[in-house]
Amino acid sequence: MNKLLGILFIGIFFCCAGSSHAGEIIQDELVNTTLLDKKIEKPEPFENYNFENTDVVEIKLAIVDAIKSENDVYEGQPVKFRVLSDVHYKGRLIIKRHTIVPAKVEVIIRSGMNGIPASIIFGDFEFEGINKHLISDTYEVRGQDRSLLVFPLKWALTILPPTGTFTNFIKGGHARIKSNKLVKIYYHPKWLMNNGKEQM
Amino acid sequence: MIKNFIILLAVIFMTVPAFCADNTEIVQEQTVQNKIDDIGTKLLNSNKIQERIMFVYDEADKKALLKLDTKMTSRRVFMYEGAYKFADNDDEIAAFLARGIVIAAKSFDGYFKGGLNSLQIAASPKKYEVIADKLAVDLMVNAGFNPLGLITYINKTVPQRRYDAISNKNLASKRLAFIYEYIYNKYPYFLVNNEYLENEHYQNFLLNSQNNRRLLMKKIETGSKEKIKYE
Numbered sequence: 119m120n121k122l123l124g125i126l127f128i129g130i131f132f133c134c135a136g137s138s139h140a141g142e143i144i145q146d147e148l149v150n151t152t153l154l155d156k157k158i159e160k161p162e163p164f165e166n167y168n169f170e171n172t173d174v175v176e177i178k179l180a181i182v183d184a185i186k187s188e189n190d191v192y193e194g195q196p197v198k199f200r201v202l203s204d205v206h207y208k209g210r211l212i213i214k215r216h217t218i219v220p221a222k223v224e225v226i227i228r229s230g231m232n233g234i235p236a237s238i239i240f241g242d243f244e245f246e247g248i249n250k251h252l253i254s255d256t257y258e259v260r261g262q263d264r265s266l267l268v269f270p271l272k273w274a275l276t277i278l279p280p281t282g283t284f285t286n287f288i289k290g291g292h293a294r295i296k297s298n299k300l301v302k303i304y305y306h307p308k309w310l311m312n313n314g315k316e317q318m
Numbered sequence: 319m320i321k322n323f324i325i326l327l328a329v330i331f332m333t334v335p336a337f338c339a340d341n342t343e344i345v346q347e348q349t350v351q352n353k354i355d356d357i358g359t360k361l362l363n364s365n366k367i368q369e370r371i372m373f374v375y376d377e378a379d380k381k382a383l384l385k386l387d388t389k390m391t392s393r394r395v396f397m398y399e400g401a402y403k404f405a406d407n408d409d410e411i412a413a414f415l416a417r418g419i420v421i422a423a424k425s426f427d428g429y430f431k432g433g434l435n436s437l438q439i440a441a442s443p444k445k446y447e448v449i450a451d452k453l454a455v456d457l458m459v460n461a462g463f464n465p466l467g468l469i470t471y472i473n474k475t476v477p478q479r480r481y482d483a484i485s486n487k488n489l490a491s492k493r494l495a496f497i498y499e500y501i502y503n504k505y506p507y508f509l510v511n512n513e514y515l516e517n518e519h520y521q522n523f524l525l526n527s528q529n530n531r532r533l534l535m536k537k538i539e540t541g542s543k544e545k546i547k548y549e
Contacts, residue, residue: 143516144524148502148535149509160507163462164364192543194503224504225452232441241456255365255456265438266429309366 164251171308175212177245177253178202179219179301187292188226188236188261195223197240199301207307213245220244224256227293232272233264235290243303254304262291351375354397357408358415364461369426371395371419375402393422404475406519409458409467416454416461416468421446443486451493452500459508465501466508469494470519473526494523495530495548502534 179199185191198218205213222242229236241256268285275282295301351373358373372394395418397411405411421439424446425432439446451472455465476490501508514520524531530548537546 144521146509146512146515146524146531148531148538149506149512152535152538153502153506153510156506158507158510160511161459161505164366164460165462167363167366169363192545193500195543224456225449227445227449230442230445232438234438234442234445251366251460255460263429263434265434265441269434269437306366 162251166311167251167309168311169309171306173207173306173308175205175207175305175307177205177213177303177305179303180299181295181297181301182218184297185238185259185293185295187294188228188238189292191223191226191238193223193226197221197223199243202300205305207305212248212305217246229261229290229292231286231289233266233268233285233288233290235261235263235265236293237261238293238295240301245305248305249310252306252309257301257303259293259295259299261293264288264290347375347377350402354402354411354415357411358395358419361412361416361419361457361461361463365419365457367419367423369393369423371422373397373415373418375399393425395419395422401475405471407467409464410471412458412461412463413454413465413468413471416457416463417450419457420450420453444482444488447488448493448496451497455497455500455505459505464508464513465497465505466512466514466520469497469501469523470514470517472497473519473523489549491527491530492548494527495534495546498527498531499534499546 178201180202182198182200185197191197197220199221201213201215201217201219204211204215220242221240221244223238224241225237225239227237227239237258237260239256239258242250243253243257244250245253268288272282272285275285354373354375358371361367362371370393374394374396375398376396377399395415397414397418401414402411405414424439425436428435451468454468458465458468472490472494476493478490479485479487482489482492512520530546533546533548536542537544
């Protein structure tokens with residue numbers, strides 16, 4: 119009996135030793151040193167949607183500080199928009215005029231060859247009391263699209279090789295947004311599955 | 319009479335296995351197609367993408383995986399058997415489909431009903447490769463998938479080129495670094511509560527991205543806003 123217990127004990131010991139060795143995995147030092155002490159919330163997925171309702175509310179915004187070029191901003195940069203006019207839904211005021219709306223520069227697309235314009239994608243709009251999943255996720259500002267000229271020119275020049283290739287070097291316009299540029303964001307108040315109750 | 323009966327039996331024996339094999343293949347394809355449809359449609363719905371995009375599972379093999387080809391700009395996302403076999407879980411399938419959705423959705427906006435955008439993507443695949451990666455992360459998170467699945471999927475499927483300066487593709491290591499930085503800045507939750515830390519492919523990514531993660535660490539420590547020149 120004792121012998122049996124002994125064998126069992128040794129077996130358990132080796133199993134534990136093996137599993138502790140298997141647990142030695144590469145740790146992400148970058149995360150451990152820079153993120154662990156921060157309060158981080160879990161991103162909430164949009165899973166309880168219900169697209170039955172067709173109500174849509176237009177929110178008119180303008181950026182507070184103009185951006186002259188995509189080179190002047192970085193991804194993740196906080197930006198502010200202001201609401202241009204009162205927003206009502208079913209006769210009720212839901213967003214006041216001049217309300218400041220924080221947002222972020224999400225993705226920057228640099229201008230490229232063939233006249234492809236630069237682009238700034240804004241997102242993460244934060245409206246007080248409104249579920250972020252019920253509003254447009256992003257708003258994109260694009261520079262001058264010169265590919266409209268480049269592609270026809272390139273094709274026209276194919277009969278004179280290699281001149282068409284030179285059109286590759288025409289770059290697209292910079293993405294800019296002035297403080298008087300109208301930005302439209304859409305709010306869908308009843309896209310959540312909660313027995314038709316209004317989300318505000 | 320007996321002779322005819324034997325001939326009939328022989329014919330039945332010869333044809334039935336062929337039918338069974340065909341049916342099994344069809345059922346298998348149907349199962350994969352349904353899975354791709356479910357994951358793809360969840361990505362569309364959770365991200366409120368109002369454009370109609372189809373998902374197609376095709377057994378035909380394709381040499382280059384995750385290519386931003388013209389088929390994607392035709393508003394259909396093709397997942398070939400060669401790409402599907404690398405996907406270990408739903409996160410990785412979602413990663414593949416999310417990239418396709420980003421490109422397909424772009425083909426709805428702009429001049430000529432999106433035709434010009436499709437041309438631009440075809441003319442500048444290197445640029446849109448990284449953008450598709452970043453936006454795919456957003457789509458995945460909104461739909462409840464873990465964006466680290468994109469890292470493991472690319473780590474498994476995209477070979478490392480020698481150079482990318484004169485190529486129309488980015489180095490896989492650069493793409494992975496950009497994705498990691500994007501997740502670090504926007505969705506750090508997934509790195510702090512890392513479900514992939516014991517995944518062999520994620521561990522391999524941690525191993526092969528040491529230098530790039532050091533560059534990111536330096537950027538964070540110095541508070542620099544400059545774009546990092548990843549290796």
